Amino acid sequence: MTMLVLFPVIIPITFTIGYFEERQKRKIAERFSCTKCGNILGAISIDLADAEQHKFMQRLLHENPGIRIRPATRTVYAICSNCKTKFTYLKEDMLFDIASDNSPIE
Numbered sequence: 001m002t003m004l005v006l007f008p009v010i011i012p013i014t015f016t017i018g019y020f021e022e023r024q025k026r027k028i029a030e031r032f033s034c035t036k037c038g039n040i041l042g043a044i045s046i047d048l049a050d051a052e053q054h055k056f057m058q059r060l061l062h063e064n065p066g067i068r069i070r071p072a073t074r075t076v077y078a079i080c081s082n083c084k085t086k087f088t089y090l091k092e093d094m095l096f097d098i099a100s101d102n103s104p105i106e
Helices: 002-031 042-063
Strands: 086-090 095-098
Touching: 002 042, 002 095, 042 086
Parallel strands: none
Antiparallel strands: 086 095
């Protein structure tokens, strides 16, 4: 019963928190320079990482038809548009760091 009452409050709060976290990440990317080439990451780097994650999930769904796949743990949150270095986002420190998976973009 309690969840039923709180449900209309929890959902908007969840979306609001997600929106502000995404905005904060984009602001940090606008000030962060790539550790390899010195290029400012910017919002385009986050868009590149989002597109790569989407392609990855689509490939998983295509290779495993009929199977429900939970979203994989995301490790790449930004990709340098100049040198294609992949970065992970450290939320607690509010900065980007080179991702352990730095395989080339397909």
